[in-house]
Amino acid sequence: TERSLILVKPDGYRRGLTGEVLRRIEAKGYTLAALAVTTPTREQLAAHYAEHEGKPFYEPLVEFMSSGPVTAVVIEGEECIKGFRSLAGATDPTAAAPGSIRGDLGRDWGEAVQQNVVHGSDSPESAAREIGIWFPGLSS
Ligand code: ATP
Secondary structure, three states, rough: EEEEEEOOOHHHOOOOOOOHHHHHHHOOOOEEEEEEEEEOOHHHHHHHHHOOOOOHHHHHHHHHHHOOEEEEEEEEEEEHHHHHHHHHHOOOOOOOOOOOOHHHHHHOOOOOOOOOEEEEEOOOHHHHHHHHOOOOOOOO
């Protein structure tokens, strides 16, 4: 089975949506392999968002992501990478379809960054890389 790295971002954590996100993951049939509440360091975020370095939203993104606790979760299940991205919905919460996490729970807060409640890995390679960043002790 496949694994994916999920983050409930600081907006989701602050708004008390962690349980709701976990509920949807479990209701879909994915299992939780690891879970931690942590305030990300800039080093962790630089590694996690390396592909976005230099983009206009990069600094605001790192600022936002280090503004408070996140819940990092490793989920497990058949095709859970694609499946969770489908649960999450489009990046822009205003455009995300109703029924998705971002469509139901996210909105545009008028910031320089899309505060869109969750992150999910986008490929098996990213999942392996991201699990290593957030759970360095976890065997794969
Ligand atoms: P994630 O990787 O968080 O699941 P994603 O794959 O839909 O989301 P990415 O393109 O990887 O989005 O961007 C990472 C994050 O950076 C987004 O989730 C969002 O918070 C922010 N972001 C991306 N594009 C923009 C943008 N054009 N303007 C503002 N913020 C953005």
